[in-house]
Amino acid sequence: MTDVNRRQHLDRLYALLKVLENRLGGTRKLKDCTGYMDWPDRGVYFFLEPGERRDSTDQLRVTRVGTHAVSAGSSTTLWNRLKQHYGTGSNSTNHPHGGNHRGSVYRKRVGEAIIEKHDLQEDYPNWGDRWSGIDRDRAEVRDEEYPLERRVSAYIREQPFLWIEIEDEPGPDSDRALIEQNAIALLSNFEDQTIDSRRNDWLGKHSRSREIRESGLWNVNHVEQTHDAHFLDVLAEAIDEMPRR
Template sequence: MARQDDLDRFYGLLDDLEQRVGGTRKLKNCTGYMDWPDRGVYFFLEPGETRASTDQLRVTRVGTHAVSAGSSTSLWDRLKQHYGTGSGSSNHPHGGAHRGSVYRKRVGESIIEKHDLHDDYPDWDKRWSSVERERAEVRDEEYILERRVSTYIREQPFLWVNLDDEPSADSDRAYLEQNVIALLSNFDEQPIDPRGSGWLGRHSQSQAIRESGLWNVNHVDERYDSGFLDLLENAINGTTPP
């Protein structure tokens, strides 16, 4: 029951965080002009996906940024990559660049699988270095799917914590991210808070995503250190509304 107890504590802390920042946000309503912390960890929740025993929304994506020494990427920089392009983009408004956001890439893959769109998007899984056609042509071809991905992600409520330490693979942010993922993951585990049949991630090409119930691949098969919960609690106490 240790994992169940730790999950209950984790989601209790998310409740505290939600109250502290005045509720979840959605990317469709966010801008870079909001007072985001420079560095932090974020948690995306899935509408319609709830815990087994409560109506609390389930976390389906955990992420951070700037975990390489010398990186200057901010929390909003990373959220903006998931958001995609705005209405002011001359060529592809409300689209995005999934090659710069693994979250966008994985959501797009699942839409392709669910609706059998492989012939429509043959290059979606390829890096630019492997794409033989002109980039402009591929971007135009992928634009409709990028818009669908933007619509999906921008509707996901999310929370974040302020955790401003130096960029490093050994940073507190990296530690928190990997342990939250490991705790939440049902990969090769007795499922707790099982995923609904309608969750888009069930159509993912990735076994790690399908079985973990998260839009994450790294750390889903790892053991977690419950000490991260104390770190999370302290980070919540240092987080304010943007």
């Protein structure tokens, strides 16, 4: 894959995302979303970031790609996954506007970067640990981590995002998995020429993960792969089939 081809494919991806944005009637932010909105059962989402723009245009840069239900038999819906990233609401009786980063890798990675940027390691010693590896009272840990969960919520809920409806069956060979994996591979600068450079103050540059720092995405999986441009045709067809909202 030449750099020229990758640039051309990136240009086409972003052109398709612009068509998708028009089809959706604009981007959304999680802070404005609820489960009562007209969400498809299944889809792929693209998070953008304010202030992060492409080198060649003023279009916001994609900073995370995700989907759900890629294991056979999974019943997770698109909103279920987005709600995990959103966290808890204002009506939560315990830790409002917080969240559970152990249920959302996106939240976990953002929190890690905040810890590294502000030298908060001593304040949040268990942030990267699974519950099975923590020999402490869970309620105590949740209380301790609540301020950071709120910061993560505030950050993620301000990220504009788009989604594409793809109602295929759950499984690793689904069109959703194809689009997610290849979009990440195309967008990633990991061990590749830098295209659409990241700002020096992009939070992801403080990540503990080399894959995040160098790819410019809040993704770790698939950032080292080479994309198959066929996914762009699959994405274009899916956008063309979506109803206007």
